[in-house]
Amino acid sequence: MTAHPAEQAALREEILKDIAGKLPVIPNARKRMIWGACVAIGVLSFAFLLFSQPQRAWGAYAINTIYWLGIAQGAVVLACAIRLANGRWAGPIMRIAESLSAFLPFGYLLMVILLIAGIWTYLPWVKHVEPRQAPYLNVPFLYARTLIGLGLLWRTTSRPSSSRSTRS
Secondary structure (H helix, E strand, O other): OOOOHHHHHHHHHHHHHHHHHHOOOOOOHHHHHHHHHHHHHHHHHHHHHHHHOHHHHHHHHHHHHHHHHHHHHHHHHHHHHHHHOOOHHHHHHHHHHHHHHHHHHHHHHHHHHHHHHHHHHHOHHHOOOOHHHOOOOOHHHHHHHHHHHHHHHHHHHOOOOOOOOOOO
16 A cells, blocks of 8 residues: 555655754855855856856856756766666765755756857857758747756656665
């Protein structure tokens, strides 16, 4: 007999809270300040480039978004491959791979921001496309194929696992 989804979710939350309570996490204000400074430098650099060289700024944004989405998606594939192969030896690798998947929703949001705001600057074919390339290189089709592709990735990677891992 299986439990209801609500009971399973409550049990899972209880287990996660118990595990999180046992972790030796000590907040470090200095590290938080350093990371905050790095984020501020990155945002200011992007803003400066956006006003001085917008094509370069959006190009860097696109490269970074696609790079980190690829890393996160590759980590999901690695975790799936290890799980399918019953790789009990790969506990630490599985944790890293599964934790990298936490970037996926943020990466999808970053890609949507790029589609809305950035394509008009860094994609040269948006304004001037050759007639023979027009069926593929047009903005509505770019939106459709990118959003459908991201939706499929979201659907395939956000499904809950059918069985709990019992690794130690």
